[in-house]
Amino acid sequence: MIKKLLLVAFVLFGSSLMMAQTTISGTVNDASLGGPLPGANIKVSRKAVGTTTDFDGKFTLTVTDTPPFTLEISSLGYGTKTVEITKNNQVVTVDLTENATSLDEVVVSASRTPERVMESPVTIERFDSRAIKNSSSPSFYDALENLKGVDINSSGLTFKSVNTRGFASFANERFVQLVDGMDNSSPALNFALGNLLGMSELDVKSVEILPGAASALYGANAFNGIMLMRSKSPFDDQGISAVVKTGITSQQAAGDNGFVDTSVRMAYVFDDYFAAKATLSYLEGEEWHATDYRNTTGVGGTYAPGTRDTRLDYDGVNVYGDEAVIDLKTVVDGLVSNGSLPTSALGVVPNVRVSRDGYNEVDLMSNEAKSLKFGAALHYRPLGNDRVEIIWNSKFGRGNTIYQGQNRYNIANFFMEQHKLEVRGKNFFVRGYYTGEDAGDSYDTRFLGLNLNNQWVRNPVTNQIVAPQDANNTWFARYVLGYFNAATQGGLTDSQAHVAARNFANVGRLVPGTPEFQAAFDKVTNDPDLLTGSKFRDNTNLYHVDANLNLRDYIDWAEVQFGGSYRRFKLNSFGTIYTDGTGPIRYSEYGLYTQLQKKMMEDRLKFTGSVRYDKAQNFDGNFSPRVSLAYAAGETKNHNFRASFQTGFRNPTTQDQYIGLATGAGVLIGTAEDNLDRYTSLPQSVSTAGQGLSGLGATTTFTGRDAFTRAFSATSLATYGAAVAQAIAGGTNPQQAALANAGLLQKSDFDLVKPEKVTSFEVGYRSAIPTGDTKIGIDFSAYYNDYQDFIAIKNIAVPLYGGFNADGTPNALAVAAVGNGDYTGVGFRTNSKADVSSYGVGLGINTKIFKGYNLGFNYTWSRFSFDQASDPDFEPSFNTPEHKIKLQFGHSNLFENFGFNINARWQNSFLWQSSFLEGTVDARTVLDAQVNYRIPSLKSVIKVGGANLTGEEYLSAPGVGAIGSQYFISWTINN
Template structure:
């Protein structure tokens, strides 16, 4: 019944288009070159009636309006024009003038209202359909890295993380990403999904990036930058388009691997009141292989870890991209000699032979990441939109659904194989030029995703006792045969690995991996479950049409998280955890002094369930100097804040190296450890043989890691995590000087209560303030004895740093045209981080950003008829990367991307060949990631 009703509705709306009374035909061309302008929008002024030009710039518009009326012809990058229609069958041939500079382009995100970039109160970067068409990168999302001040951290082939102004991680919770107004961050994992759930490049209208804080308009988490992707409206951009792309990824570790990337978009206006669109894209390739088999020795916060190659004579180790080598006798509270004594008592080795066994810690040989992952990179995206304009004007109702499914690699505290991850968003939006009301829901399903560290650990735990027993026997046999200690250890490991360890590539190994990666209990498995949902409503009203003395906007939002990991990530053992956030704001804009001075003032109040409210003001001035008002000077002050994430508050996860526990008041007692074995010395103090610890003990009865490492155990005193804040000052200048576009900005950010992790050690017994120590009856405080006996558990707590942290930087971009059509651009970004480590020795700020970056572009989309090219080069210097996974210096790098394109108007097609990182020098985006090689591609795009 529903299907019949929908078909009837579409037929009725389609019939309205067939009774058109007026037909207009024409062509849209570039005024300077005379070349057609595909995709130009042709619209009846003041009405929701229009069409778009085809690949040859031709159009046919049939409307029910009777002349006279006016057409508006426009496209991004050109000045719009109008034409009066006075009779039926009129032929309209229009030439559009290319916008003089990029500063004349219109943006919306900076003030939630249309304005030229020239007059924007803050720094803003932008990419539109022209840049997408000419990008030298394999995808438009990769091409964002060529913008000034923008960094992209490559988590994997299908997951790229955009960042601005420092403090970058792969879980970049300080950067917000909106797709058609919807936040497409994972509500449980807390990171923006890049373009894994984004939009097809065929459907992208504009991409805008706001570096810096924007909480005054966008609320919590609009802290260090925002990215806005806006899709094409089916009323304005109609027709069917498609693309196909293939090529190779090439690196020393992964070899040469083919990838394919295909997509289509169909959009049609069935009448002046109803339009619809659908887009789909599919990408499949092979991830960059992570093959760093060195050890990273923790040197403490603020210092890069010592990188040490594995020594063949070592008995225990913990290599970076090897998992399962964490399983050791030391983790069980034993050394090799003690284990041999137990074997001797059980009659498993000859009496007295344990005396030949040294007191060494021995760990199992782990499994390489390449053996625990198939490195299958995949992304499937679909987007469906139904658009209604019931009054045939700007009032519009939009029903939109987005779906994304894929495989990728994610690096956080551990490395995660995100497999068959599924995310969907559903939105209803009502809007016109003066307001919008938007409600959407985000739902995700982790699919078959798993933690690769725990996969290795639990594979090795299954037969650990047998492996260590075989190791002891092999060592004994070797030393009795005259081998040295080092040689005996080496032979013992070879023997144990060969006879006990599951061998990669065998059916037995594959079956064991399948069992572990489908088991959600981290004691025995590695799968994580996630069916978290997010509900969001926001609204905005612009009073400009009601008030003539200023532009005033008001708005607000409400959000609810529903955490549902079945206890595998959060402490939601008994059901979903729900909590809310809400906020409201207002903004006023007014021009003074012959419209040369524009003032913008905004203020927002936000409240989250577990925290006090935050007020975020912003004040900015833009002054347009010069006779043509083309020297624009701006200054702004604003504050921003970031609420602790879902994981900061509600995580309860044993990550092997440490237990992560969030600090929400209702989370502390809900998390408890598995039973922990107490040493014989501890039991002699009257402590039971097994104890459990709660999350509260990590915050209230623990030692700081730094004090224990320094030999002076000190009770930790970390408060529960609170929102972090930033106070931001920015100044800038935009102008066109003798044909050269100049865009300069400088900023200074001062942070308070910076959120981060602290590692603490919780003793199994005793008070860390030593209040239970009686020197008359005890040799030492019980908690100190616990440390000496290994009776303690590392936790990572979420808290705020009391240290003074600030960052500052500047950027300048220059662009111009030379030789009648060749585009030349260069930009430089300086970023600096100021943090006195001595004020908070345990804290890792994770600035993770090069101090100096230079980017250069050179190209021409029309060197001669239908032929174009583009080249981009990027350089940055060495910088320190800090994360919970590993710290290391990232080497400086130079990356060159290039493409050449050829258009075939007869086929409405554009062909492109290109490559990324053409120099071929491989580089790390972060320690632990796969080394990034080169990517070569060829594409065919068909546009109407």
């Protein structure tokens, strides 16, 4: 028996030795520069077997195939060549020609089929792994800002929001980010947290950005643009590569702080059937400190006169807890009525507004930027070639960042995971994926400041710490007592009396850096009840399935595609974001689309027509058509003219429908029908006068339905307040002034939220014009967008008592509520009646000069318009500069193994509108640069660079940390 087994083993071993093996060796050169081309891909046609050239452009490949067979030689940015292998030990030399311009690059996102940028029916921007190597930015994600028409708004060092064509915010719900086909958005927040759960720099194959509406192919939320990031396949890019990047961030507020950003990628092909890869990335650094201490008019307001030292009712931009404010008259009346102060106090204590002292953001934020990402993928080809491939992909991300929405949020130990199963072939794909998240230790800094202030206030008589719910009233009572005592002692000015009052009220105040402060900090940040805490909880899940089929192998007269998608949310924020305090909210939507593409007139004219139907659970279905024509003129078809018409729409997000979020100065309420009845506010304080008029206690609540049916418009409230103040200044009795101007108060009028729509027109021209040994690439586009039912936040004011008469006028009790300050600001997600449009142009020019120097220029002009009179409370939040100019200059091989690149960006000032703060963002010029040196013997590249080298700090938006300079050195191995 043993002899038989040995015989079988010998036969099998011998057979393997006798199996045909073919060895090919050779060199791949750059046809333009004449030198070796490292990193070029060499593979057997239609198989996974292959290798890459070393730093000297050389390769050796041994395969089991018997000649003849075909080799494919390719490299990013170069044309592909094929070589016929006819014998063993064949030596080949191949010269790859660099694409003359970026217009020769191949993209797939514009039409869901491969085509050159030159032939794309719509505007598209592309960024690939070769561009990453030449980038002067600290990360590939930062480098996207150098693309034409692309804006990046930075809420922090690690949270960056990509946007195109205006209407930007950090919560950019109109722009979609897909990574290998998976939506990279947080399921609860409805937008992507930058690259927190994105891609490792080593694994990026390409990034394609479609500015403008893309709903016809990509669904409801691809309303203002879409970015598709594709990773490298382990079948095509094998081996182990790594990058270590370190340096400093330099900011006046934070000083100089070190950072490290490192990644490793491992990919291995086991045989023609099976390959796998894994990536691991880690980043750690210091966030840009937010230290804007200018005074504001409140949450969502504007900058106001005065400073912390000159205003009694100071509300600093990056200060939290000082939102607690009151008219001292209300406090004095209460203290006199309960006998704590004599009646004479009514004439001593002035009727002024006073706010509590808050805490600076730098004392409430960890300011620790951190990101840990791991990804793994298994690729299986059941036929042993690329005809069919099955992919399992899992990604995990955990990190810290800062998000600015209605408030500033410290995102700490935020965790997000995605798992995808995909079957794809030459002409189809079917995939399904799951996204889950956990908010970790994240918290709201405004509620942290407010509730920290409620932890230490002492009773003026017993000197004991009062209950948190009594802290504000007690602090203001202490303030009034302190002022009265100081003012009646004599010898003190009014200002000095106020200082004495504040000092008395602040006895026992928690001091940052002390153990007592830290204990209170930990207590509040671990408490999800916003009455006493600030913790942000979330375990929302997303389930998504989509598919596509291209019939090009079955229909020869045109290229026809079909596809569809289904998505289901399970909202589970435990009542901290959504009105899901009693259990998860489930919500679903689906879509179907088709596209026809036809070439005519000797392939000079290309027609593309698409249409998509989408249906969401709470809304009627919508059709999104797109029609485009592209014509290639010129003898070599190097002049491409295009025109397109398309419509897009955006379903209201889950936040638009189901949010129920307290902000510290009001609330945000979604306007899905069932959400109005599910929402109940936190207890709202009622003034002493209001209690006497309405019969209410010290606090009351209201529902979403109350806010929807009995509220004042914010504009009319402001108009009324100004008129009353003017009348009082003219000598009118306050009560009479209030009644006389009551007619100015108008009932808010708006509908439940519904989908918004855009109609988009675009024309463009692309050309590759020969100039001697090179070409000049020109890419021009112009667009006009017309929006209907634009989704926005409608600001209203809900009186805590009173209501409206049958004719829509407020009753006396509601007017009194306004006079007593007994109302709450509410932001409703609804549709604007304003006529909104946007339009702009983009121009990109790139070429090579002086035998190899890359020179690029692009300009973007963006404008919008709307009829403010049609909706006075509407804020469009265009948040985009009118003019942007970007320049690039560099050489990848200036001399042997040495390259450099320089990027410069300029933009003019513009108005930023948001629910956090409104203000002007100043014009800025930013300069980035890098030099790199290749070390072939170590398969390495050393890069030294810096971002914002001028050192002129700038704000991406009001309220964020000023962006300083970042200097880095990186060592990349085998990439």
